[in-house]
Structure formats: C-alpha cells, structure tokens
Amino acid sequence: MSQTHAAPGDNNEDDLEQLLLQEVHLADKGEAQLPPAQKQPHCEDEEDENAEVFTGSDVQGAFGLYAEAAQDMATAGVELGLGRHFACVDYCNQAVEKAAQAVSLLRFGRRMPYNHDLGALAAAVGAPEAIQQDMDALTPFHPEAFYADTPPEEADEVISAEQASDYLQKARQVLRWARQIVLNP
Numbered sequence: 065m066s067q068t069h070a071a072p073g074d075n076n077e078d079d080l081e082q083l084l085l086q087e088v089h090l091a092d093k094g095e096a097q098l099p100p101a102q103k104q105p106h107c108e109d110e111e112d113e114n115a116e117v118f119t120g121s122d123v124q125g126a127f128g129l130y131a132e133a134a135q136d137m138a139t140a141g142v143e144l145g146l147g148r149h150f151a152c153v154d155y156c157n158q159a160v161e162k163a164a165q166a167v168s169l170l171r172f173g174r175r176m177p178y179n180h181d182l183g184a185l186a187a188a189v190g191a192p193e194a195i196q197q198d199m200d201a202l203t204p205f206h207p208e209a210f211y212a213d214t215p216p217e218e219a220d221e222v223i224s225a226e227q228a229s230d231y232l233q234k235a236r237q238v239l240r241w242a243r244q245i246v247l248n249p
Contacts, residue, residue: 126170130246133162137239140232149228150219153205156235157182160199163242164189170246180206186238195241198234205231 140155160182167189168176176188183200191199204210214222223231 121171122169122173126166126246129162129166129169130242133159133166133239133242136162137232137235140235144225144228144232147225148220149223149225150205150210152228153202153223153231154207154210156231157202157205160202160235160238161185163239163246164191164199166246167191167242180209191238191241195238198237201234202231 136155136159140152140159143149143151143155161178164182164185165175165178168174171189176185178185180203181200182203183196186196186199210219
C-alpha cells in the first residue's frame with residue numbers, strides 16, 4: 065500500500081483527505097445531507113463547479129479533529145487486542161467525541177460545549193437517533209465518571225472483552241457517520 069505523508073504546515077485539503085482515506089479503513093461510504101440553509105454553492109474553477117461549502121465552517125479543523133478520532137479508534141483496537149478493556153472503551157469515548165466535534169466544526173464553525181454527555185453532544189450536532197444512542201452508550205466511559213465508582217486497578221476486570229468489542233463497534237458506527245459528513249462536504 066502506498067502511503068502519503070503531509071509535511072507539517074501543509075494546508076492541502078485533498079492531500080489530507082487522501083491520507084485519511086488511505087490510512088483509515090472504515091467501511092461503508094454513504095450519503096450525508098445537511099439542511100439546505102447551511103449549504104451554499106461555491107465555484108473556484110471548473111473542477112470545483114458542483115462542490116458545496118458550508119457557511120461558517122472550519123474545514124481544516126474538522127479534518128484534523130476527524131483524523132484524531134480515527135487515530136483514537138486505531139488505538140482502541142490495539143487496546144482491545146492487549147486485553148485492556150477499559151482503555152479500549154475510553155479511547156472509543158474519546159474518538160466519538162472528536163468525531164462529533166469535527167461535524168460541529170464543519171456545520172457550525174465551532175465546537176459544541178461539552179459536559180461528558182455524548183448523547184447530548186450527538187443531539188446538538190444533529191446526529192440521527194441511532195448515532196445518538198451509540199454515543200450515549202459510551203458516555204459512562206469518560207475516565208472522570210468511570211473512576212468515580214471503579215478503582216483504576218479493577219477497570220479492565222469490570223468490562224469484558226465482549227462488551228469492549230461491542231462498544232468498539234458502536235464507536236465505528238459513529239465514525240462512519242461522521243466520515244460521511246466531514247470527508248464528503
């Protein structure tokens with residue numbers, strides 16, 4: 065597989081999108097729709113004639129934050145493989161928050177206020193009900209909340225491998241949804 069590397073400070077959106085698509089293997093591309101009021105036609109050249117941009121959006125920020133979310137998903141998979149179940153779901157929690165915030169940057173040009181309630185964050189960025197439910201299921205795994213009731217040395221024993229794998233699948237669904245929006249504006 066060929067690899068694309070972006071130099072620090074590069075601002076080429078096409079290169080970043082290629083990097084994300086080549087290095088992150090999330091399945092099932094789909095169509096994403098935003099409310100018409102948030103879309104405006106934009107033409108810079110003939111190739112860009114049918115492209116749309118989002119008023120007030122932060123495309124670079126959204127790409128960067130989505131890339132961080134994808135990296136967290138990869139780490140979650142490694143943690144699951146190592147038997148560190150809490151670390152796996154913690155990274156899933158972080159990944160879905162970053163993915164939703166990437167959607168927020170694209171749609172609204174800013175991050176949504178966040179209080180560790182992933183279901184509320186999902187609703188605030190306009191996620192479908194199924195995505196809201198998947199994100200809400202990951203809410204309890206923010207370390208601050210989780211460690212309030214569970215000593216760190218017992219964290220991996222509280223979550224089984226099967227549960228961690230299920231949470232990993234939920235997080236992947238969220239990233240697929242976000243990818244449709246962030247990488248296909």
